[in-house]
Amino acid sequence: MRTAFVVETVRAAERELMARLPEGALMQRAAAGLAAACAEFLGQSRGKVYGSRVVLLVGSGDNGGDALYAGARLARRGAGVAAVLLAPERAHAGGLRALLAAGGRxxxxxxxxxxxxxxILDGIVGIGGKGGLRPDAARLAALASDSRAFVVAVDLPSGVEADTGEVRGPAVRADATVTFGTYKPCLLVDPARELAGAVRLVDIGLELPAAADLEALQYADVAELLPVPGAESDKYRRGVVGIAAGSARYPGAAVLAVAGALRGGAGAVRYVGPAADAVIDRFPETLVHAGPPSKAGRVQAWVVGPGLGDDADRVRDVLAADVPVLIDADGLRLAARATVRARTAPTLLTPHAGEAAALLGADRAEVEASRLPAVRRLAESYGATVLLKGSTTLIAAPGRVVRVNPTGTSWLATAGSGDVLSGLAGSLLAAGLDTVDAASTAAFLHGLAGRLAAWGGPIGAQDVAEGVRGAWREATRA
Incomplete structure (x- = not known):
């Protein structure tokens, strides 16, 4: 599991460690790791450190000191290092002396x-920065971002909010970020994540709590969570997922949701709705029923909403079931918050940013700019697990650590892709995973399937569904 911690937790861990170390030792650890990474980046881009021109953008905080000490190490290896000091009178004195003694200027x-x-080393603002960059810092950030140089952010790109990933105005766009001790939420969550580039974690010996503030599943975590049938399994023991989706106008949504469900680990899929003929034509193994959902037969989980139109009766019928329910698309518009909160069985909502904005009574731009606060608010408001789709897919539930999905590709922004995800997550719910694990595992597989299917080119939702099996194999093989 990859984990991230907020600034307050990181600062407390740093204070505890510094109390046990000689003065300045922790900064030297960070600078050593930073300089080593920079030397590697220089080697990859142009072949050597010696003779390379390096510029340090130095603010008045500790990460300005990290940049200065790292610059001194690079200068001793023959790099030509120049420090741009935003506040010369407040630059880290020891770091500046070290740079000048090593031949920097x-x-x-x-x-x-x-x-x-x-x-270029971006040491303008560290993890304590709030409220965007001041004009002189913003000017340097723009010069660095627009330059031909390889830009390395120290701990995080200057101008982003460490704890939320928000970007309040101009910020540095880095090619890589070297972060110390632990990941910070902004390095995993857009819009800040997009500015961080490749992220390198340097271990400086911090002792952090067991419970993180943000976490991301890795291949081994997904492999452990995925359901595997045993020798005594049959289709019913593996779980049956019900799909209440589609309409006369949108039969394809039902087909795609069923496609995702059939590849999600449950033993059988029941479909209820007017798109039965389209579903059977494509997937004859599906169990179909005219409805209502409560009369379709036993299921272990329901998916309701994709392509549903205005069929509020199907939504109400599904929400009355005492099994986990995933609500997507039209279902989000038709499901009353009070009804969702009153459910005793688990509920999973899967909105995109526009749908989340409607549920919160906010603007879409506000949700996209503040994805982490938005998904937390929505989970608390509805008393449910929420999978917020988008450039960064986030999963939040009351009282649980927020998860961020590390897989995906921009090619997944295609019609019907979310229907496949809903069916996949619903199938994992029926197979026995809880809402957070089902949502985060489904997002991981869905993103990986999209990446494998695309290989850098356009894909459709059916390609994503067909790629889930390969993604499953990839996750369990790693």
């Missing part, structure tokens, strides 16, 4: 030095 022509740089 203070820049007197920042624009020219940045234009000539091969590598």
């Amino acid at each position: 203070v820049s007197t022509a920042p624009e020219r030095d940045i234009a000539d740089a091969r590598l």
